[in-house]
Amino acid sequence: MSAYSHLxxxxxxxxxxAPDKIRPEATFSDLGLDSIMVVxxxxxxxxxxxxxxxxxxxxxxxxxxxxxxxxxxxKAKGG
Amino acid sequence: xxxxxxxxxxxxxTPHGEDPNTAFEQIYRGESATRMVRSGTAELGSDxxxxxxxxxxxxxxxxxxxxxxxxxxQMAVVAAEGALSSANLLDQDVDLDDCAVYMGCGLGGAEIIxxxxxxxxxRKSRRGRPTAVPLIMANAPASHVSMRFGLRGPAxxxxxxxxxxxxxIGEAFRAIRDGYIERCLAGGAEAMLNDGSVAAWExxxxxxxxxxxxxxxxxxxxxxxxxxxxxxxxxxxxMLEEAAAARARGVEPIAEVLGYGASSDAHNxxxxxxxxxxxxxxxxxxxxxxxxSSVGYINAHAxxxxxxxxxxxDAVKRVFGDHASQLAISSTKSxxxxxxxxxxxLEAAIVALALQASRLPPTANLxxxxxxxxxxxxxxxxxxxxxxxxxxxxxxxxxxxxxxxxLRKV
Numbered sequence: 001m002s003a004y005s006h007l008x009x010x011x012x013x014x015x016x017x018a019p020d021k022i023r024p025e026a027t028f029s030d031l032g033l034d035s036i037m038v039v040x041x042x043x044x045x046x047x048x049x050x051x052x053x054x055x056x057x058x059x060x061x062x063x064x065x066x067x068x069x070x071x072x073x074x075k076a077k078g079g
Numbered sequence: 080x081x082x083x084x085x086x087x088x089x090x091x092x093t094p095h096g097e098d099p100n101t102a103f104e105q106i107y108r109g110e111s112a113t114r115m116v117r118s119g120t121a122e123l124g125s126d127x128x129x130x131x132x133x134x135x136x137x138x139x140x141x142x143x144x145x146x147x148x149x150x151x152x153q154m155a156v157v158a159a160e161g162a163l164s165s166a167n168l169l170d171q172d173v174d175l176d177d178c179a180v181y182m183g184c185g186l187g188g189a190e191i192i193x194x195x196x197x198x199x200x201x202r203k204s205r206r207g208r209p210t211a212v213p214l215i216m217a218n219a220p221a222s223h224v225s226m227r228f229g230l231r232g233p234a235x236x237x238x239x240x241x242x243x244x245x246x247x248i249g250e251a252f253r254a255i256r257d258g259y260i261e262r263c264l265a266g267g268a269e270a271m272l273n274d275g276s277v278a279a280w281e282x283x284x285x286x287x288x289x290x291x292x293x294x295x296x297x298x299x300x301x302x303x304x305x306x307x308x309x310x311x312x313x314x315x316x317x318m319l320e321e322a323a324a325a326r327a328r329g330v331e332p333i334a335e336v337l338g339y340g341a342s343s344d345a346h347n348x349x350x351x352x353x354x355x356x357x358x359x360x361x362x363x364x365x366x367x368x369x370x371x372s373s374v375g376y377i378n379a380h381a382x383x384x385x386x387x388x389x390x391x392x393d394a395v396k397r398v399f400g401d402h403a404s405q406l407a408i409s410s411t412k413s414x415x416x417x418x419x420x421x422x423x424x425l426e427a428a429i430v431a432l433a434l435q436a437s438r439l440p441p442t443a444n445l446x447x448x449x450x451x452x453x454x455x456x457x458x459x460x461x462x463x464x465x466x467x468x469x470x471x472x473x474x475x476x477x478x479x480x481x482x483x484x485x486l487r488k489v
Contacts, residue, residue, distance in 0.1 A: 015142065036209065
């Protein structure tokens with residue numbers, strides 16, 4: 001189960017990102033999110049997947065990388 | 080010679096809706112916005128009388144901005160837009176760069192504070208929402224108004240409980256009169272009807288219980304059967320403008336701000352004193368430079384608590400002597416409730432509209448006046464006041480801060 005589709009949904013719904021902009025290779029800057037919005041977005045994901053993203057690991061550039069990280073953390077949790 | 084200050088626009092997000100004129104008509108007719116509301120969680124809920132605002136951010140605020148705005152800020156921005164539009168300053172060729180923002184706010188992002196505590200104590204996570212601090216801060220409404228409209232004058236927030244927005248308007252008036260600023264969006268915003276806040280207010284014993292005649296009859300300032308006030312929410316913003324600047328634009332002012340006075344009781348956190356209130360009213364009148372006998376109407380602070388209302392009556396008598404029985408005094412909290420940080424702004428706006436319309440809004444539900452309250456409170460029914468020239472608005476806050484504005488018909 002990929003986190004990507006959920007991330008895409010939250011970006012469209014809460015952050016009003018145009019669907020055609022949402023691609024795995026898009027950076028958060030491409031998506032129109034500034035730094036505080038990215039932090040907020042991470043918080044939403046932690047909330048939704050009941051995980052914690054340790055600061056050292058929060059070094060993703062693209063949406064695809066963020067999704068991969070979430071998948072990894074969810075898997076590590078056994079979920 | 081000091082400058083004159085006009086109110087040239089009004090913006091409302093209130094329990095009586097967003098159109099100031101429609102709201103005034105409803106308030107004039109004594110139509111209450113009080114409803115019985117179920118407040119709280121399933122286990123700890125309570126039926127409470129509240130004056131809520133029908134405002135859904137989803138329809139009014141762009142999604143990406145919603146992330147950064149608590150309800151008070153959302154309502155403030157919409158009210159500010161209303162004030163600018165009403166003053167014919169929205170999307171016009173007028174440079175608003177120097178416009179200031181002076182807002183009253185009692186608490187701030189109350190519902191966000193609640194969510195943070197839930198995360199910490201119930202979800203047992205230290206990692207709450209990152210945007211919590213800027214969402215909670217009481218100065219957020221003023222900041223959002225400044226950001227939304229590109230206003231680069233000072234954006235100040237006055238947090239003085241029930242007197243917050245009266246002080247905001249008074250200080251803005253002074254800043255314009257003394258030449259520091261030319262134009263200011265001055266008002267207040269409050270959204271404190273989240274579960275935790277309502278539960279806290281209930282404990283003070285100042286919140287009204289339901290009257291036998293129903294929710295609409297439950298806010299009864301000066302009446303023998305009064306049991307307290309109805310908590311409300313909302314945002315009201317006034318455009319205050321220096322007279323020459325307003326004239327140069329050809330805008331018709333709604334009313335003039337003439338004077339402002341403030342004082343402290345230095346007495347008690349929740350009990351008022353007549354002496355302190357008198358001091359503020361006297362200061363306001365001196366500031367306005369008008370004789371006491373010129374005041375035809377006072378919009379009272381009177382919240383409908385057993386203790387508070389007679390103190391204000393006493394204070395008014397001290398200030399006005401024989402003239403006290405000649406002027407009209409009403410508490411419109413009887414229909415719109417107590418908007419706390421926004422109450423001063425709503426009530427000042429009502430005074431401005433009353434002056435413009437030469438009509439006095441009533442104290443609704445005043446069917447049996449308390450013997451200790453024996454002035455002309457415009458009971459139940461509003462009335463015309465063709466000779467109304469000068470009026471006053473009082474706000475007397477917890478903590479003993481008192482503030483009074485004097486307005487004049489233009």
